[in-house]
Amino acid sequence: MLSNATVTANIPAADLARARSFYADTLGLEPATEFGDAGMLLYRTVGGTVFSVYRTEYAGQAGHTIAQFHVDDVVAEARALQAKGVALETYDMPGVEWDDGIADLGAIGKAAWFKDSEGNILCIDSGFPEG
Numbered sequence: 001m002l003s004n005a006t007v008t009a010n011i012p013a014a015d016l017a018r019a020r021s022f023y024a025d026t027l028g029l030e031p032a033t034e035f036g037d038a039g040m041l042l043y044r045t046v047g048g049t050v051f052s053v054y055r056t057e058y059a060g061q062a063g064h065t066i067a068q069f070h071v072d073d074v075v076a077e078a079r080a081l082q083a084k085g086v087a088l089e090t091y092d093m094p095g096v097e098w099d100d101g102i103a104d105l106g107a108i109g110k111a112a113w114f115k116d117s118e119g120n121i122l123c124i125d126s127g128f129p130e131g
């Protein structure tokens with residue numbers, strides 16, 4: 001039924017202006033469209049992904065990853081985030097090796113987690129393996 005649908009991540013923000021600044025200044029992303037009346041920013045990456053950041057009082061309450069950015073070089077991207085003052089998160093994950101905030105997930109690849117300005121948990125990873 002939904003196999004032909006696309007999926008979009010919706011990222012909550014308590015302060016939309018603060019979130020916009022974080023996504024621009026820290027992640028290098030500018031909104032493709034701003035829906036000011038609706039309190040929403042719509043982003044389109046060069047890779048073809050669409051996601052929104054929207055105003056809500058419930059931002060930062062999820063205790064899990066809400067969006068993942070699949071990148072070619074997790075280590076380089078993680079170090080670039082750290083250079084901009086972003087703290088990488090580490091978690092107790094059995095069997096996972098950590099190197100300065102970067103997880104080695106074996107056959108899955110590498111990943112690093114961080115929080116945005118609103119307390120949401122985001123991830124950069126090497127994508128999903130074929131199979």
